[in-house]
Amino acid sequence: MKYLSEINAFERRMRRAPLSVNAQLLWYKLMQFDNRLNWEPQFQIDNNRLCYLFGTKISKSVMTAARAELIEDGLLIFTPGVRGKPSTYRLVSVEGLEAPELAPDLEPGDFLGEVREDPTTYFGYTEALSLEAQEITEKLWAEFLPSEKPTPGDVRDVFFCLMHQERKEDGTFEMTFPEDRKGLLAYAFDQARQRGAVNWKYVSAVLRRLGQRGINTVEEARDYEDTRRTP
Numbered sequence: 001m002k003y004l005s006e007i008n009a010f011e012r013r014m015r016r017a018p019l020s021v022n023a024q025l026l027w028y029k030l031m032q033f034d035n036r037l038n039w040e041p042q043f044q045i046d047n048n049r050l051c052y053l054f055g056t057k058i059s060k061s062v063m064t065a066a067r068a069e070l071i072e073d074g075l076l077i078f079t080p081g082v083r084g085k086p087s088t089y090r091l092v093s094v095e096g097l098e099a100p101e102l103a104p105d106l107e108p109g110d111f112l113g114e115v116r117e118d119p120t121t122y123f124g125y126t127e128a129l130s131l132e133a134q135e136i137t138e139k140l141w142a143e144f145l146p147s148e149k150p151t152p153g154d155v156r157d158v159f160f161c162l163m164h165q166e167r168k169e170d171g172t173f174e175m176t177f178p179e180d181r182k183g184l185l186a187y188a189f190d191q192a193r194q195r196g197a198v199n200w201k202y203v204s205a206v207l208r209r210l211g212q213r214g215i216n217t218v219e220e221a222r223d224y225e226d227t228r229r230t231p
Helices: 003-016 021-036 047-053 060-072 094-101 127-144 152-162 179-194 200-212 218-229
Strands: 043-045 076-079 087-091 164-167 173-176
Touching: 003 021, 003 094, 003 164, 021 043, 021 047, 021 060, 021 087, 047 060, 060 076, 094 200, 127 152, 127 179, 152 179, 152 200, 179 200, 179 218
Parallel strands: none
Antiparallel strands: 043 087, 076 087, 164 173
């Protein structure tokens, strides 16, 4: 995980659909804990230690309720422990969830108000990236929606699906469109075409499922397809 990217995505999600203060605090504490473990895919921690992480006097029932919110929101995968074995936690990438969810059910010209933010306000934004987003959008539409023209909103959606921010050693930010994200976006459009549903709602659902499964490349997506078909 990229710590800063995850925090930015989490804050965007909380502006749109905020969880309780305790649930948000628990997410941050779990992120810090996993960061100290060098981003283990999953980790174990008992309830007493988890309560201690809060740094305040908090009951197990309050902690359990906060955990349930994260699970319900799709941000945490939790496996209860057994006697002598702590529970297992797996943080779901919020960045992976948020990128595709910025675009569902768009109407032409809809800026999505609180959800959509101006790309130019993001650290690392460049005009070159804006032009690249336009070019990629036009290629997608030529391939998957040849009878339609993309709207400015479509270009923004493509931008946010592809963007990746990284803080460099000198403290400045670099924004890029990773090739893996480009490939997965095209893959999602292709999946939508196979189902006869080339629209942002379906494309977003495909990307969301990929993120939930920890799939980051087209190759991984194809491998997952093959696994599902194997009897």
